[in-house]
Amino acid sequence: MPPPGVIAFNSGYLHSSLQPEQVLGAAVARAARRPGTWERPPLEGLTPLRAWFAREAGGGLTPAHVLITSGGQAALTTVLRALTPPGSPVLVESPTYPGALSVARAAGLRPVPVPMDDDGVRLDLLEDAFTATGARVVVHISSLTKPTSPTLRVGALIAQGPVMERLRAIQVVDNFFVPRLLQEAALDLLGAPAWPRHLRTLAASLRDRRDAMLAALQRDLPHLASAVRAPAGGYYLWLRLPGGTDETALVGACLRSGVAISPGRPYFASEAMAPHIRLSYSDIAGTDEITDGIRRIAAACAETGVRDGA
Amino acid sequence: MPPPGVIAFNSGYLHSSLQPEQVLGAAVARAARRPGTWERPPLEGLTPLRAWFAREAGGGLTPAHVLITSGGQAALTTVLRALTPPGSPVLVESPTYPGALSVARAAGLRPVPVPMDDDGVRLDLLEDAFTATGARVVVHISSLTKPTSPTLRVGALIAQGPVMERLRAIQVVDNFFVPRLLQEAALDLLGAPAWPRHLRTLAASLRDRRDAMLAALQRDLPHLASAVRAPAGGYYLWLRLPGGTDETALVGACLRSGVAISPGRPYFASEAMAPHIRLSYSDIAGTDEITDGIRRIAAACAETGVRDGA
Structure with a gap:
C-alpha cells in the first residue's frame, strides 16, 4: 500500500468507491445470523x-x-x-x-x-x-x-x-x-439482485478509468502510448519503455512525485524482456486523479532520461 | 469431521454449544458497519x-x-x-x-x-x-x-x-x-464485557467434560486410566496403551462403534514411543455423551485385544 496521498497506480485491488460495500455489509449481517455459520464448513x-x-x-x-x-x-x-x-x-x-x-x-x-x-x-x-x-x-x-x-x-x-x-x-x-462466515456471505452476495448490477457498474467505471489513462498517455507520452494495447477488460495496462531504461530509477522518481507504479521485472519469469512498467487504474478515486498521475509520470520520465521518442 | 451421529473425541474445536455465537454475531454485525472494514488492513x-x-x-x-x-x-x-x-x-x-x-x-x-x-x-x-x-x-x-x-x-x-x-x-x-472484517470483529469481541464471562463459562464447561471423561475411564478402563495425567486446562487427554497395541486397528474398531478418536502416531516427531490415543472432550454436546463414548471405547478395546491390565 502506498502512503496516504500517493496515487496508487501499483494496486491490484478496487478503490473503496468501486467496492460493493453496502451489499457486502448486508450479506455479512445476514450470514452472521444464519444457523451453523460459526461451525466448521x-x-x-x-x-x-x-x-x-x-x-x-x-x-x-x-x-x-x-x-x-x-x-x-x-x-x-x-x-x-x-x-x-x-x-x-x-x-x-x-x-x-x-x-x-x-x-x-x-x-x-x-x-x-x-x-x-x-x-x-x-x-x-x-x-x-x-x-x-x-x-x-x-x-x-x-x-x-x-x-x-x-x-x-x-x-x-x-x-x-x-x-x-x-x-x-x-x-x-x-x-x-x-471461514464459513465468508462463504455464507459470498453465497448471499452472489444471489442478490444487486450483484449483477454491481458487475455492470464496475465494468463501466473501469472502462472510464482505462480510457482516461489512455487519453492522458496519448497527450503526455505519445510515442510510448502508441505501443500500448488497450485491454478489453482488466485493471491495468503495460507500458513498454525504451531499451536500456532503468526501471528502478524510474519507479523511484515517480514515487518522489507522488505516484506509485509497479516495475515490470517481477512479473516476468526468466526470459529476456524489454523494460516495462505496469499502470493499474482500479484503485483510483476518479479520472482526474489518473490524468494528474500520468502527467507526473511523464515529468519523472523526463527527469530520469526516459525519452518519449524513437 | 466425523459423520453425523459419531461422538467426536478427535476434534480440536469447540462444540457449537460452547462457542460464543451471539457475542460473535453481534461483533461481526458491528464490524460490518464500521467505516473502512472493506479496505485492506x-x-x-x-x-x-x-x-x-x-x-x-x-x-x-x-x-x-x-x-x-x-x-x-x-x-x-x-x-x-x-x-x-x-x-x-x-x-x-x-x-x-x-x-x-x-x-x-x-x-x-x-x-x-x-x-x-x-x-x-x-x-x-x-x-x-x-x-x-x-x-x-x-x-x-x-x-x-x-x-x-x-x-x-x-x-x-x-x-x-x-x-x-x-x-x-x-x-x-x-x-x-x-480479512479486515475478521480483525475488526475480533477487536470488538475482545473488548466486550461478555468476553471474560465467555472465558469463565468455557473453562468451567471444559472442566466438567474433563472430569466426566476421567470418571468414565476410571470405571471402564481402570488400569489404563491410572496412568492418565489430568490436564489443568486444555481440550483433551492422552491415553497410553499397552506396548504392541495396533493403534490403527483400535481407531477403526472405535469408529465402527460410533466414536472417532485420534491415533497418537501423527503427534510424535520421530522418537520411539509407546502407542497412545488422544481423547478430546471439547467438541462434545454434554457429559452423558462422554460417558457413552468411553463405554464404547472400552468395548472396542476388548474386541481388538487391548487389555486393561498389567
Whole structure:
C-alpha cells in the first residue's frame, strides 16, 4: 500500500468507491445470523457455493469438480504443492502475477513463460511449451476477491479426476478451510439482485478509468502510448519503455512525485524482456486523479532520461 | 469431521454449544458497519489488535512486536519459511500438533522432539536440545480460533529484533493479510464485557467434560486410566496403551462403534514411543455423551485385544 496521498497506480485491488460495500455489509449481517455459520464448513467448501463456481466455469462441471479456497494465492499454493514435485516445470503466463512466481520458486519449481497477446495466452506457443517441458495439467483458478473487497478472500480450484483427488488430499492435510462466515456471505452476495448490477457498474467505471489513462498517455507520452494495447477488460495496462531504461530509477522518481507504479521485472519469469512498467487504474478515486498521475509520470520520465521518442 | 451421529473425541474445536455465537454475531454485525472494514488492513494487522496481543503476552511488549496472522497454521508456515533454511532442526513439543510436523516436513526441516511433562515443555531438556541442535529462535504464537469459533481465524506472531524484521518481510511477500472484517470483529469481541464471562463459562464447561471423561475411564478402563495425567486446562487427554497395541486397528474398531478418536502416531516427531490415543472432550454436546463414548471405547478395546491390565 502506498502512503496516504500517493496515487496508487501499483494496486491490484478496487478503490473503496468501486467496492460493493453496502451489499457486502448486508450479506455479512445476514450470514452472521444464519444457523451453523460459526461451525466448521465441509473442507471442500459449502456445496451451493461450489455449485455456483461450477456453473460459472460451464462445460457441464458439477460441485464435485470444485474446491473452495482462501482466494487465489492460497489456491496456487495448494495446486503447486499437490501436483508438482520439486524441479518440475510450471507453465506461467508472461507477464504474470509475481505471487505465482514466488510461490512456484518457494516450492522449488521451474517457471516456464508462455507469451501472451491481446486475447491471453498464445495457444500455439502453449502447445509447444507443453511438448517441450512435459507439463501435463492445467487447473482453473477463480476468485471473488478482485470484483468485491480484499475482505472477501474466497476463491475456487476447478479440476477433474485424479488431479482433483490429489488437490482434495492436500487440502485435508492443510485443514485449509475458508471461514464459513465468508462463504455464507459470498453465497448471499452472489444471489442478490444487486450483484449483477454491481458487475455492470464496475465494468463501466473501469472502462472510464482505462480510457482516461489512455487519453492522458496519448497527450503526455505519445510515442510510448502508441505501443500500448488497450485491454478489453482488466485493471491495468503495460507500458513498454525504451531499451536500456532503468526501471528502478524510474519507479523511484515517480514515487518522489507522488505516484506509485509497479516495475515490470517481477512479473516476468526468466526470459529476456524489454523494460516495462505496469499502470493499474482500479484503485483510483476518479479520472482526474489518473490524468494528474500520468502527467507526473511523464515529468519523472523526463527527469530520469526516459525519452518519449524513437 | 466425523459423520453425523459419531461422538467426536478427535476434534480440536469447540462444540457449537460452547462457542460464543451471539457475542460473535453481534461483533461481526458491528464490524460490518464500521467505516473502512472493506479496505485492506495494514499488512501487519490492525494496531489496536496488535496492542491487545502484546498486552496478553506481557513482558513489556508493544504492538511493534506483533504480526496478525490467519490463525495458528498460517503463523507456523510464515515462521518456518522466514527463519529456517531447509535441513534446519526445529524443536517441537512432543507430542505436538500434527499440522506443525507436516508444515515443518513440507519446508524440508528436521523436527527434533522435546519431551513434555504436566507443566509443558521440560525446560531442562529444552536447554539440552538448543545446545545439541544449534537452534536459536523461539517465537511465540497465539490464536483466537480455539476459544471462539473456526470462523475466527485470527492469530498473532510475537517476536523481537531481526527475527521480527524477517517475519515482516516474508509477510509482505506473501501479502498474507487477514480479512479486515475478521480483525475488526475480533477487536470488538475482545473488548466486550461478555468476553471474560465467555472465558469463565468455557473453562468451567471444559472442566466438567474433563472430569466426566476421567470418571468414565476410571470405571471402564481402570488400569489404563491410572496412568492418565489430568490436564489443568486444555481440550483433551492422552491415553497410553499397552506396548504392541495396533493403534490403527483400535481407531477403526472405535469408529465402527460410533466414536472417532485420534491415533497418537501423527503427534510424535520421530522418537520411539509407546502407542497412545488422544481423547478430546471439547467438541462434545454434554457429559452423558462422554460417558457413552468411553463405554464404547472400552468395548472396542476388548474386541481388538487391548487389555486393561498389567
